[in-house]
Structures are given as C-alpha cells and as structure tokens.
Amino acid sequence: QSLNRRQFLVLSASSAGAVLLSQCSRGQTQTVPKAPLSLPKLYTSKDGLLDLELEASYRQVNLDGKPTNLLSYNGQVPGPRLEAKPGDIVRIRFKNNLSDPTNIHYHGLHIPPTGNADDVFRRIDSGESALYEFSIPQQHPGGIAYYHPHLHGYVADQILGGLGGMFIVRGALDEIPxxxxxxxxxxxxxxxxxxxxxxxxxxxxxxxxxxxxxxxxxxxxxxxxxxxxxxxxxxxxxxxxxxxxxxxxxxxxxxxxxxxxxxxxxxxxxxxxxxxxxxxxxxxxxxxxxxxxxxxxxxxxxxxxxxxxxxxxxxxxxxxxxxxxxxxxxxxxxxxxxxxxxxxxxxxxxxVEPQSIPQQLIEVETLPEPQTVRQFELDHGMVPGQGMVFLINGKSFDHQRIDTQVSLDTVEDWEVSNTGVMDHPFHLHTNPFQVIARNGQPVPYQAWKDTVLIPTGETVRIRIPFRDFPGKTVYHCHILDHEELGMMGTIEMKA
Ligand code: C2O
Ligand code: CU
Ligand code: CU
CATH class of the missing domain: 2.60.40.420 (Cupredoxins -  blue copper proteins)
Known part of the structure; x- marks a missing residue:
C-alpha cells in the first residue's frame, strides 16, 4: 500500500500508526526463533548487464511481521539485493517518489565519484527520475557493498526510515570450492x-x-x-x-x-x-x-x-x-x-559430509610506501545557538570547500585520530584502503577496508592507493547523525 508523505507523517506520529508493534525487542531475551529468515528480493545481472527500476517511496512494510510506515526501495525494507559480476554494466533507472530530494550512493564499490556513477553531490528532487550507470571493476574479487541515500541533510533520516540494500559482487572469492x-x-x-x-x-x-x-x-x-x-x-x-x-x-x-x-x-x-x-x-x-x-x-x-x-x-x-x-x-x-x-x-x-574451512582465499596485495602522510582529527565542539557540531580538523562540512587534494597514481597514509568522547567509524568513498597500524601498533593481518572504527582516544593509520577516477567525493563518520552534524570532509582526486 502506497502512502504519501503527509499520511506517512500522520501515521508515524499517531499511536495507532507507528505503534503497530506490540513487542519491543529492546533487551529481548526470547530464545525461540520466530520465523525462517527471509531474503530481500534478488536482481541479478544477465549477459553482462544488471538493469532494473528502483523506486524510493513511503510504504507500509512488514517489519517483524507487522505493517509499519517506512521509506522503501521498491516497497521493500531492506531494499532488493542487487548482484553483478566484475566487468558487468549496472543500469539503475531510479524514481524518487519521496517528498524530499535524495540520491543513491554505492558504498564500497570502486567506481567513479562523478557523472551517472557514484556522485554524492547529485540531487534527485521529489518526483524526478534519474539514471545511474557504471561498470563493476574487472579486478573486483567479490564481496558485499551497501547502497543507500547520500544527500547531505537527508541521509540520516532516510536511512533511519528504512532506505538501503545490499549490492553483491560475485567474484573469485565465490569460486573457491x-x-x-x-x-x-x-x-x-x-x-x-x-x-x-x-x-x-x-x-x-x-x-x-x-x-x-x-x-x-x-x-x-x-x-x-x-x-x-x-x-x-x-x-x-x-x-x-x-x-x-x-x-x-x-x-x-x-x-x-x-x-x-x-x-x-x-x-x-x-x-x-x-x-x-x-x-x-x-x-x-x-x-x-x-x-x-x-x-x-x-x-x-x-x-x-x-x-x-x-x-x-x-x-x-x-x-x-x-x-x-x-x-x-x-x-x-x-x-x-x-x-x-x-x-x-x-x-x-x-x-552432510564434514566440510572444511578453506586454507587460502584471495591474496591481499602489499601496498608500496606512501608518498604523502596526512593527519585528520575527529572532534566535536559547541557553537552558540547551534548546539553541538562535529568536526574534522576543526572544520564542519562545507560542500563547496575542498579539504583534501590528492594526485592520482600516488599512495597516501592518513593518520586519523579521535580526540572526542565518542567512537567514530571513519569512511572514505571511492578508494578502499588498508589499515596499517592502531595507536602505533601494526595490525596483525592485511585487509581492505572502506570504513574503520576509530574509538575515542585512538589513532588509526590507513594506507590508500589513489589510482583512477578523478573527481570530488567525501570522507565522513558513518554514525549518520555525526555526518549530518558536520563530521564530513571533501576530497578531490586529480590526474
Ligand atoms: Cu555508506 Cu558516505 O557512506
Ligand atoms: Cu560510502
Ligand atoms: Cu561519529
């Protein structure tokens, strides 16, 4: 059942609407599972193309078996699972049926931050349609990405309301017997x-x-x-x-x-x-x-x-x-x-016959030493009349300012310190990185990441290869209210 925004807000505010759930799971201790796990609908690529329509709208969706007013992709929460292979073309014909502007970010996909690919500065107004089109990198070893809205000012509410889904890349990892x-x-x-x-x-x-x-x-x-x-x-x-x-x-x-x-x-x-x-x-x-x-x-x-x-x-x-x-x-x-x-x-x-854990997975490359080392400090402060702001290097987010400029074909180390009192998961768009050290101690194994937790009082050193994709994008705290309250910076990658 489709709802407009007014109905959505009215229902959400009324005790009869939003409070359709009789059971609060907070502190739940129930030991009896309720129902078999259901999987979001799958859209998979055919002949090298993943092509689908995706609509953001207000819907009544079953949550814990009860109709609840949420924001949905294609009427579903979580949104459909999208699945493609390295080299595939992805074409998403998107329609915004919310009353607010929105857009889509492909968190964890190494694709251009520009054009019809992964431009988080793009604004798709209420009622508008937009095309997203990009290709999955050939070298992708397989893994899970996460698509969700990313228009600054709307991100936290839209994700809290239900928007988001899994983007699965099927690659070499999936071929291991x-x-x-x-x-x-x-x-x-x-x-x-x-x-x-x-x-x-x-x-x-x-x-x-x-x-x-x-x-x-x-x-x-x-x-x-x-x-x-x-x-x-x-x-x-x-x-x-x-x-x-x-x-x-x-x-x-x-x-x-x-x-x-x-x-x-x-x-x-x-x-x-x-x-x-x-x-x-x-x-x-x-x-x-x-x-x-x-x-x-x-x-x-x-x-x-x-x-x-x-x-x-x-x-x-x-x-x-x-x-x-x-x-x-x-x-x-x-x-x-x-x-x-x-x-x-x-x-x-x-x-079944006992199955074993594989010995080897996919080689993680060792990155060369960095040409540049930068420092980032995550903190917060009070602005009179505005309350609390969240800062990176003392600055609150401004989409017009360029905070960090990097050159393509270089490797950088970023030392990210958390000097505040809350933990912050630090996320960089477009380019994955490897964690090198925590508080000066080398990490036990190499791994690619795009979001890394920086607990209060700690410093994490990450190594980022910038290879392709010029353009401007962002890094931020993935506690989405912190991102909205300013803990986000811009990065420009230049050839
Ligand atoms: Cu999952 Cu910039 O976000
Ligand atoms: Cu992201
Ligand atoms: Cu944070």
Whole structure:
C-alpha cells in the first residue's frame, strides 16, 4: 500500500500508526526463533548487464511481521539485493517518489565519484527520475557493498526510515570450492524507531531505534546441515548502533572485511561491526543437531556510558564537552544493555559430509610506501545557538570547500585520530584502503577496508592507493547523525 508523505507523517506520529508493534525487542531475551529468515528480493545481472527500476517511496512494510510506515526501495525494507559480476554494466533507472530530494550512493564499490556513477553531490528532487550507470571493476574479487541515500541533510533520516540494500559482487572469492559448498546467508542488521516517541539516543550520540532486526525480522532462524559450513554475509545498516556479534559455542572464521576477501581465514570469537561496515564469516557446523543464538553482546560507544549513569569504558581525559550533568540520565544508554540480545538463531537440519574451512582465499596485495602522510582529527565542539557540531580538523562540512587534494597514481597514509568522547567509524568513498597500524601498533593481518572504527582516544593509520577516477567525493563518520552534524570532509582526486 502506497502512502504519501503527509499520511506517512500522520501515521508515524499517531499511536495507532507507528505503534503497530506490540513487542519491543529492546533487551529481548526470547530464545525461540520466530520465523525462517527471509531474503530481500534478488536482481541479478544477465549477459553482462544488471538493469532494473528502483523506486524510493513511503510504504507500509512488514517489519517483524507487522505493517509499519517506512521509506522503501521498491516497497521493500531492506531494499532488493542487487548482484553483478566484475566487468558487468549496472543500469539503475531510479524514481524518487519521496517528498524530499535524495540520491543513491554505492558504498564500497570502486567506481567513479562523478557523472551517472557514484556522485554524492547529485540531487534527485521529489518526483524526478534519474539514471545511474557504471561498470563493476574487472579486478573486483567479490564481496558485499551497501547502497543507500547520500544527500547531505537527508541521509540520516532516510536511512533511519528504512532506505538501503545490499549490492553483491560475485567474484573469485565465490569460486573457491569450500566457499561454493557453504550455505550462504545474508544478514542486513538494522534498527528502527517504532514504539518510542523519541529515538533512544539523541542526534548528538547518533540515533538508535528500539527494534533491532535482521532483514526486517526479529530473531529469525536459518539453518545449515550438521557438518556443513555457513557463510554469513553481514551488513551494519544502522545509523548509529554497533553490533558486537558472537555465535554461541562457535568460533567465527573471518573471510572478508567490508567489500573484500582476506588472504586466509582468521579465527575470531566475536566480530564488532560499526555502522557502514560489512564482513563475511564462515561457521563450521557441529556434527550433532542443535540450535545456537547469534548474539549482539553489550557494547559502549566511547565514554557516553557515563551520561547514562554507567561506567566509563576508558579512563582518559576529563568530562570534556559532554561531561556528566549535561545530559539527563538514561539519554545516552544506547545498546549498553547489560544482557546480550538475540539477533538470529542458527539450527542444524540434516547432515552432510564434514566440510572444511578453506586454507587460502584471495591474496591481499602489499601496498608500496606512501608518498604523502596526512593527519585528520575527529572532534566535536559547541557553537552558540547551534548546539553541538562535529568536526574534522576543526572544520564542519562545507560542500563547496575542498579539504583534501590528492594526485592520482600516488599512495597516501592518513593518520586519523579521535580526540572526542565518542567512537567514530571513519569512511572514505571511492578508494578502499588498508589499515596499517592502531595507536602505533601494526595490525596483525592485511585487509581492505572502506570504513574503520576509530574509538575515542585512538589513532588509526590507513594506507590508500589513489589510482583512477578523478573527481570530488567525501570522507565522513558513518554514525549518520555525526555526518549530518558536520563530521564530513571533501576530497578531490586529480590526474
Ligand atoms: Cu555508506 Cu558516505 O557512506
Ligand atoms: Cu560510502
Ligand atoms: Cu561519529
């Protein structure tokens, strides 16, 4: 059922409209999975072309099995899964049926930041149609990208309202026999504001919704045969919520970070995904039948816990800008719930010959030493009459200013420091990078990333090859309210 914006707002504001959900999942402890995990509709390329119509509109969409007023792509939340191969042409005929302007960003795809490709400065007004067209790079090894709106001033509300979907590139990673044999599952993690009148967290902290979903469902179940391998393909599509993921009684084998495979699987006990980050993990199935919960463990985003009356996670600095007393108690508690949340449940059904974790994945290249090293400082401050602003190198976002100019065919190191009291996931468009060091310590393995968490008080050094695609784009904090409140800079790549 289609809605116009007025109906949407009226329904959203009324207790009968938005509060169709009788159950709040916050702090949920239910152990019984509700329904099998459903996957967003798939659009896949044929004969080298992925061609589809995509419409953004207000819709009533089933969320946790109940009709809810949301913003949708093609009437679905999450939006459809788009899938293409290296070298394919992608053609998206987009229609904006929202009352506000919007656009689409292809987060994690290495495509031009200009023209009909990935221009985040493009504005598609209400009622307008627009064509997106680009090709997937030939060398893409396969992985998950994330498409979502990116028009400054509208990004946070439109993503919080439901817009976003997975963009899957099928590449060399998918050809590895063990990976092919694995049962792949897509988990799009997103929270929604449904019961509460105000989002739990204010804009300054980054808004979190009260209903935490996987593919729009609360605690769905998915299964693999006992002895089999599960390949979990995860996207954190939340505005501000972090997911600290663990699967009961199972280690995870990390095989990809953001859109790119690792050289070899890395065994981990838990996986922290901040907004905008993606990851892929393998799970080795037991021989016996059983049911295990995928958990979101408690996590505190920086020192905000102190405002909620909790403990400071790190013992550094003074109270700073957001010291105790500025915020009412409880305002900033976020997902600082003290018990784990159940996101989904894995069950074993049937049996197969034991499958093994692959030894080798896709070689991650070693980048040459950088020609240029730059410093970036993430911080916040108060502007009288305006409240809190979020800054990069002391500046609030201005789309007309060029903050960083780089030359193509160079490699740069960026040292990004977080001197504020909140964690910030730092994201660079167009060009993926490798994390080189955290607080001066080299990282244990090489991996491509496009979003990296910079916790409060820490400095992360990333190495970025700028090879192709001249033009202007952005880097920003992927807590989308922080991006809207100024924590975004522009970069111009020049031949
Ligand atoms: Cu996913 Cu600039 O964003
Ligand atoms: Cu992006
Ligand atoms: Cu931030």
């Amino acid at each position: 063990e990976i092919q044999a694995a049962e792949q599952t897509f988990l799009f993690l997103k929270d929604f504001v449904v019961e509460q009148r105000q989002p739990m967290m204010g804009r300054m902290a980054g808004r979190e919704g009260d209903l935490v979903t996987v593919n729009g469902q609360v605690n769905p179940s998915f299964s693999i045969p006992a002895g089999g391998l599960a390949r979990l393909r995860l996207v954190n599509a939340s505005n501000a919520r972090f997911y600290r993921l663990a699967l009961e009684k199972h280690p995870l084998y990390l095989i990809a970070t953001d859109g790119h495979p690792l050289s070899t699987p890395v065994e981990i006990q838990e996986l922290l995904l901040s907004p905008g980050e993606r990851a892929e993990v393998l799970v080795q199935g037991d021989q016996e039948a059983g049911q295990y919960r995928l958990l979101n463990l408690p996590y505190s985003r920086g020192q905000m816990g102190m405002m909620g009356g909790g403990m400071m996670r790190r013992d550094r600095g003074g109270p700073g800008m957001m010291g105790r007393g500025r915020m009412g108690p409880g305002m900033m508690e976020g997902n600082d719930q003290d018990s784990p949340q159940t996101l989904a449940t894995l069950a074993y059904t049937g049996q």
